[in-house]
Amino acid sequence: MKFANIIVDISLEKLDRTFQYRVPEELQGILKEGMQVRIPFGNGGRTLTGYVLELTDTCEWDEKKLKPILGLAEKGIRLEGQLIALAAWMRRTYGSTMNQALKTVLPVKKSVQEKISRKVRLAVTREEAEAALAEMERKHQTARVRIIKALLEQTVQDMDYAAAQKELGLTAATARKLMELGLIRIESDTIFRNPVRPSEVQAHPFTLYPAQQAIVEDVAARAAAGDLRPSLIHGVTGSGKTEVYMELIAAVLEQGKEAVVLIPEIALTFQTVLRFYRRFGDQVSIIHSKLSAGERYDQFERARRGEVKVMIGPRSALFTPFPRLGVIVIDEEHEGSYKSENAPRYHAREAAIERARMCGAFVVLGSATPSVDSYERTKEGLYRLYELPLRVENRAMPETEVVDLREELRMGNRSIFSARLKELMEDRLRKGEQIMLFLNRRGYAGFVSCRACGHVIKCPHCDVSLSLHHGGRMVCHYCGYQTVQPKKCPSCGSAYIGAFRAGTQQVAEAAAKTFPGARILRMDFDTTRQKGGYERILEAFSKKQADILVGTQMIVKGHDFPGVTLVGALAADLSLYAGDYRAAERTFQLLVQAAGRAGRGTTPGTAVIQTYSPDHYSIETAADQDYKAFFEKEMAFRRMMNYPPAAHLMALYLMSEDEEALNRGAVRLKALAMSHTRQEIALIGPSDAGLSKLKDVYRKVLYLKCTEMNYLTEWKGWLEAVLPKEKQLSTFNIQFDMDPVNPF
Numbered sequence: 126m127k128f129a130n131i132i133v134d135i136s137l138e139k140l141d142r143t144f145q146y147r148v149p150e151e152l153q154g155i156l157k158e159g160m161q162v163r164i165p166f167g168n169g170g171r172t173l174t175g176y177v178l179e180l181t182d183t184c185e186w187d188e189k190k191l192k193p194i195l196g197l198a199e200k201g202i203r204l205e206g207q208l209i210a211l212a213a214w215m216r217r218t219y220g221s222t223m224n225q226a227l228k229t230v231l232p233v234k235k236s237v238q239e240k241i242s243r244k245v246r247l248a249v250t251r252e253e254a255e256a257a258l259a260e261m262e263r264k265h266q267t268a269r270v271r272i273i274k275a276l277l278e279q280t281v282q283d284m285d286y287a288a289a290q291k292e293l294g295l296t297a298a299t300a301r302k303l304m305e306l307g308l309i310r311i312e313s314d315t316i317f318r319n320p321v322r323p324s325e326v327q328a329h330p331f332t333l334y335p336a337q338q339a340i341v342e343d344v345a346a347r348a349a350a351g352d353l354r355p356s357l358i359h360g361v362t363g364s365g366k367t368e369v370y371m372e373l374i375a376a377v378l379e380q381g382k383e384a385v386v387l388i389p390e391i392a393l394t395f396q397t398v399l400r401f402y403r404r405f406g407d408q409v410s411i412i413h414s415k416l417s418a419g420e421r422y423d424q425f426e427r428a429r430r431g432e433v434k435v436m437i438g439p440r441s442a443l444f445t446p447f448p449r450l451g452v453i454v455i456d457e458e459h460e461g462s463y464k465s466e467n468a469p470r471y472h473a474r475e476a477a478i479e480r481a482r483m484c485g486a487f488v489v490l491g492s493a494t495p496s497v498d499s500y501e502r503t504k505e506g507l508y509r510l511y512e513l514p515l516r517v518e519n520r521a522m523p524e525t526e527v528v529d530l531r532e533e534l535r536m537g538n539r540s541i542f543s544a545r546l547k548e549l550m551e552d553r554l555r556k557g558e559q560i561m562l563f564l565n566r567r568g569y570a571g572f573v574s575c576r577a578c579g580h581v582i583k584c585p586h587c588d589v590s591l592s593l594h595h596g597g598r599m600v601c602h603y604c605g606y607q608t609v610q611p612k613k614c615p616s617c618g619s620a621y622i623g624a625f626r627a628g629t630q631q632v633a634e635a636a637a638k639t640f641p642g643a644r645i646l647r648m649d650f651d652t653t654r655q656k657g658g659y660e661r662i663l664e665a666f667s668k669k670q671a672d673i674l675v676g677t678q679m680i681v682k683g684h685d686f687p688g689v690t691l692v693g694a695l696a697a698d699l700s701l702y703a704g705d706y707r708a709a710e711r712t713f714q715l716l717v718q719a720a721g722r723a724g725r726g727t728t729p730g731t732a733v734i735q736t737y738s739p740d741h742y743s744i745e746t747a748a749d750q751d752y753k754a755f756f757e758k759e760m761a762f763r764r765m766m767n768y769p770p771a772a773h774l775m776a777l778y779l780m781s782e783d784e785e786a787l788n789r790g791a792v793r794l795k796a797l798a799m800s801h802t803r804q805e806i807a808l809i810g811p812s813d814a815g816l817s818k819l820k821d822v823y824r825k826v827l828y829l830k831c832t833e834m835n836y837l838t839e840w841k842g843w844l845e846a847v848l849p850k851e852k853q854l855s856t857f858n859i860q861f862d863m864d865p866v867n868p869f
């Protein structure tokens with residue numbers, strides 16, 4: 126590559142401002158993205174350092190006027206450069222501006238002084254602190270003495286950092302020294318407080334079972350031998366995956382390296398975090414979405430300075446600037462929340478693999494219901510598969526029953542609860558055991574189905590359900606096919622055909638009516654909007670302050686309620702017919718995870734799945750808890766329809782407040798796209814998005830399908846280059862989504 130685009134100061138807001146330089150002969154083939162270089166800058170003969178963002182053969186200026194890079198500032202790629210190279214990869218793979226990509230990987234430095242109250246706390250027992258105090262007094266370390274004394278005098282065992290600075294003259298150096306000595310901790314109140322005393326940290330709480338031990342040994346041996354292919358642990362719920370992760374992390378820490386653990390935000394509960402604290406003590410730190418930008422920055426700085434070694438958090442924890450990252454663990458790797466919903470719409474799993482590749486770390490994925498994408502990669506030999514098919518202590522898997530709602534209708538039961546579910550609920554209420562009822566989140570728009578025979582109206586071209594829009598229009602969200610809602614079922618002629626809609630509020634009301642006296646909690650978007658609302662509900666339920674918990678799928682993920690012995694999936698069809706190609710996969714995952722909530726304690730549990738489609742493979746295989754059978758059927762569908770992972774699907778999301786302009790633009794974009802599309806690429810759409818209007822912005826989608834990812838990225842690069850010149854298209858927002866996971 127002859128030219129390099131270089132960014133000069135990454136702390137500036139204007140991250141998109143790059144400068145082009147010539148790559149001199151001696152750096153040809155050596156220079157890589159992310160490297161720090163010395164460059165002449167301006168006309169005053171100044172020399173600055175900058176990072177290489179991109180290498181290219183296209184000269185954007187007058188080639189004769191381009192100055193050459195003077196040389197490398199650093200040998201190899203340092204941490205910052207690594208993250209910058211990752212940003213460049215994300216931009217290339219997923220599409221975004223460089224600014225967006227850099228802001229994703231580099232936490233924005235605190236520009237405004239935020240008011241964060243930080244607390245200084247003793248990290249040892251009073252006795253230990255008193256002993257240390259005596260030693261310091263002997264050595265006349267007056268600054269340290271002042272602080273420890275003050276902490277010992279405090280009744281609440283913590284004090285405000287700012288106050289300590291002002292009143293006790295606490296300096297950063299003293300604070301650091303005291304932390305190094307393990308005497309104090311400095312924490313912001315919004316992060317989880319380490320609830321475990323250092324003396325309670327248990328390095329080896331269990332002996333691993335042979336099946337767990339075998340995985341740990343094989344993964345470690347492969348990593349040592351330089352086989353850095355990601356490992357996928359397919360282990361049923363409660364099979365001991367978390368213990369395997371912790372053992373692998375312990376080994377990495379022993380080598381002086383660090384670990385990142387990604388878990389879905391929703392599972393980032395006190396319970397989970399506590400287990401990591403118990404094992405690794407103060408080396409653990411946490412990132413979650415309620416942290417302010419400044420607090421997040423602080424957490425990252427602690428990691429950079431080596432104050433913490435294990436970072437736990439949702440997808441953004443992936444960008445923790447650990448200097449010697451050794452392992453990235455992704456728990457519940459199938460979760461949709463690992464896909465970003467902002468540009469660049471990266472998938473944390475893929476980005477993790479890329480980051481690991483850059484720094485020689487290994488990646489461990491785990492799930493009871495692996496994504497079809499990851500499982501397919503194990504078949505292709507790209508990932509290594511490990512299995513934990515049994516629960517620890519041979520605890521029983523829950524029993525699963527499927528109820529055919531068409532039968533219920535035939536028997537004249539039009540309530541939300543089937544006769545069987547009602548009977549089991551009565552039984553549990555009588556015994557004082559707990560019940561969870563959940564509704565799979567519905568697709569954005571309702572689908573149309575027959576309550577008599579279960580027939581669902583689908584797109585003849587895309588094999589996904591059509592969504593009902595206003596005016597009785599049924600729309601395919603891939604190809605734009607439209608038809609009118611039928612009055613009679615095309616399959617059986619019944620008039621019981623219509624939109625399928627239900628909400629958690631109705632369920633809670635029906636439960637209250639059917640079971641007077643039962644204590645009912647509801648957890649969904651409405652009841653958790655308030656800060657802490659989510660935790661409050663979960664805590665009340667785990668303290669058995671309610672008999673029935675009603676909610677969307679947020680209640681079935683990652684929580685452990687030993688009192689629950691019955692789980693009811695009220696309408697499996699809601700996710701099954703969400704109108705996108707991953708609907709069956711999401712349904713299978715939800716149902717298996719939900720069943721996994723039943724019977725976590727000593728009493729075995731039962732899960733009841735209510736559906737109009739008892740013969741659908743995703744329901745049948747979920748009821749059998751048979752992942753492999755599900756995978757085979759699902760892959761056959763993906764192959765037949767050329768959906769990922771059998772091919773790649775790139776979505777272009779078009780957004781505008783002007784509906785007319787958007788419609789015209791979409792047509793123009795398709796024409797433009799066709800002019801540059803090689804025959805291997807299929808163009809689909811444009812169509813209305815699943816959510817065709819959001820906050821007064823109209824949304825449309827165009828899809829490109831191709832087996833070669835390279836062709837799509839190349840096409841994306843071409844479009845990004847021509848877009849600014851297209852007057853009609855430059856006025857509205859276009860975003861790319863490679864292999865979309867969540868409906869748009």
Ligand SMILES: Nc1ncnc2c1ncn2[C@@H]1O[C@H](COP(=O)(O)OP(=O)(O)OP(=O)(O)O)[C@@H](O)[C@H]1O
Nearest residue numbers: 331332333334360361362363364365366367368517
């Ligand atoms: N080797 C072991 N010896 C004793 N207990 C164990 C062992 N491994 C795991 N456990 C315990 O079994 C329970 C389930 O283990 P763990 O949480 O690691 O499973 P998991 O597969 O991560 O579960 P889930 O998928 O539901 O999150 C935990 O309470 C854990 O402490």
Ligand SMILES: [Zn+2]
Nearest residue numbers: 575578614617
């Ligand atoms: Zn019918």
Ligand SMILES: [Zn+2]
Nearest residue numbers: 584587601604
């Ligand atoms: Zn279609």
